[in-house]
Amino acid sequence: MAKFTKEEFISGLKEMTILEVKELVDAMKEEFGVDPSAVAAAPVAAAVVEEGPSTANVVLTSAGASKLAVIKIIRELTGLGLKEAKDIADNGGVVKENASTDEAKEIKAKFEEAGASVELK
Numbered sequence: 600m601a602k603f604t605k606e607e608f609i610s611g612l613k614e615m616t617i618l619e620v621k622e623l624v625d626a627m628k629e630e631f632g633v634d635p636s637a638v639a640a641a642p643v644a645a646a647v648v649e650e651g652p653s654t655a656n657v658v659l660t661s662a663g664a665s666k667l668a669v670i671k672i673i674r675e676l677t678g679l680g681l682k683e684a685k686d687i688a689d690n691g692g693v694v695k696e697n698a699s700t701d702e703a704k705e706i707k708a709k710f711e712e713a714g715a716s717v718e719l720k
Contacts, residue, residue: 652700653700654697654698654699654700655697655698655699655703655720656697656703656720657693657694657695657696657698657706657707657710657718658691658692658694658717658718658720659688659692659693659715660691660716660717660718661691661716662689662714662715663714663716665713665714665715666688666689668713668714669688669710669713669715670684670685672713672715673687673688673694676695677694677695694706694717707719
């Protein structure tokens with residue numbers, strides 16, 4: 600049997616009906632013991648795993664020495680009143696939930712610049 604080029608194979612697939620393509624996939628599973636669709640999806644799944652989470656919670660662990668600056672940042676980010684922002688600065692807690700990883704890193708940098716300790720969870 601002659602070897603097909605990739606272009607010839609794809610050209611042949613274009614001429615097939617959906618039912619014929621399904622039968623071809625089933626035959627490939629039976630012959631080779633591998634699901635062709637799973638093999639095609641494997642690199643995509645690996646890329647998703649390598650990227651890690653797409654969101655993070657920004658958690659203030661300590662306001663540090665410059666509590667006033669930290670309160671200002673909390674108010675700027677959350678829109679909370681002075682008392683609520685002070686409570687977070689005093690006791691720690693979540694400042695922003697489900698922020699994109701880039702946004703969370705920017706927020707963390709702001710807090711660290713003000714002398715606070717922040718975790719991304």
